[in-house]
Amino acid sequence: xxxxxxxxxxxxxxxxxxxxxxxxxxxxxxxxxxxxxxxxxxxxxxxxxxxxxxxxxxxxxxxxxxxxxxxxxxxxxxxxxxxxxxxxxxxxxxxxxxxxxxxxxxxxxxxxxxxxxxxxxxxxxxxxxxxxxxxxxxxxxxxxxxxxxxxxxxxxxxxxxxxxxxxxxxxxxxxxxxxxxxxxxxxxxxxxxxxxxxxxxxxxxxxxxxxxxxxx
Numbered sequence: 001x002x003x004x005x006x007x008x009x010x011x012x013x014x015x016x017x018x019x020x021x022x023x024x025x026x027x028x029x030x031x032x033x034x035x036x037x038x039x040x041x042x043x044x045x046x047x048x049x050x051x052x053x054x055x056x057x058x059x060x061x062x063x064x065x066x067x068x069x070x071x072x073x074x075x076x077x078x079x080x081x082x083x084x085x086x087x088x089x090x091x092x093x094x095x096x097x098x099x100x101x102x103x104x105x106x107x108x109x110x111x112x113x114x115x116x117x118x119x120x121x122x123x124x125x126x127x128x129x130x131x132x133x134x135x136x137x138x139x140x141x142x143x144x145x146x147x148x149x150x151x152x153x154x155x156x157x158x159x160x161x162x163x164x165x166x167x168x169x170x171x172x173x174x175x176x177x178x179x180x181x182x183x184x185x186x187x188x189x190x191x192x193x194x195x196x197x198x199x200x201x202x203x204x205x206x207x208x209x210x211x212x213x214x215x216x
Contacts, residue, residue, distance in 0.1 A: 025078030028119025030071035032195055035132045038067040038183040041145060041213040045180070055102040056216070063145045063215050064138050066101045067183055068110040069129040071117040075199055081117040089122060097126060100133050132192050139163040145215035151181075153205040160184060170196040176205035181212045 040063060044056035055062060071078055087108075094107040101107055107126075115125040139159040142149070153174040161167050167186065171194045175182040182205075187197035 025081045025117055027081045027083060027117055030078055030117060031073045032190065032197065033132065033188045034070040034072045034200055035136065035186045035188055036067035036070060036183050037064045039181055039212055040065050041215055042180050042182055044216060045213050052103065061215055062102060063143050066129060066133050068114050069132050070114045078117040079113050083116040085122050087112055093122060093126065100130065132188060135192055136186060137163040147214050149212040150209055152209050153207065156181065156184065167194045168196065170201050173200050173204035176207050176210045179207050179210050181210040
């Protein structure tokens with residue numbers, strides 16, 4: 001009986017801990033931002049049936065686009081925070097972002113999953129997202145995307161570091177799918193200064209070499 005009682009108590013504690021872990025994140029309670037820049041040709045190479053025409057149609061010419069601006073903690077990150085703002089992003093607010101974030105579906109998803117945790121209004125969040133994007137200088141040797149490139153993740157990071165004063169490889173990471181480059185993630189303070197981020201840096205692409213498909 002004592003063993004059964006002890007097991008019941010432990011089960012109850014585990015259930016409580018799990019429930020606490022699953023509680024909604026608090027808007028504005030995070031340590032820094034991660035700006036994720038996606039290599040659009042890689043994303044589009046995996047699209048079929050003419051999906052995402054706005055981003056992946058021929059002659060769109062997108063290279064690096066904004067995947068998102070993510071509130072991040074030193075360990076883990078908040079998502080889907082409660083917000084008094086509407087879940088839907090109005091077209092009139094999203095459309096001016098199409099040059100760097102070419103899809104209302106992407107814009108809406110990023111707001112609901114990440115933007116709500118910023119503690120900002122939709123208008124302020126997307127204004128900050130554009131400001132973060134404008135802070136980053138895309139290396140010319142990557143951004144033009146005229147031909148297929150084969151580089152190591154370290155070489156990609158080195159080119160971003162060379163193009164951006166104050167940025168270090170400890171403040172960023174690369175992401176890949178198999179041997180195809182996917183995106184670069186850059187850590188920024190809440191006032192958009194470069195800062196180191198150990199957990200993000202450690203979660204980097206481990207391939208020896210990756211390909212960057214050319215811009216379409």
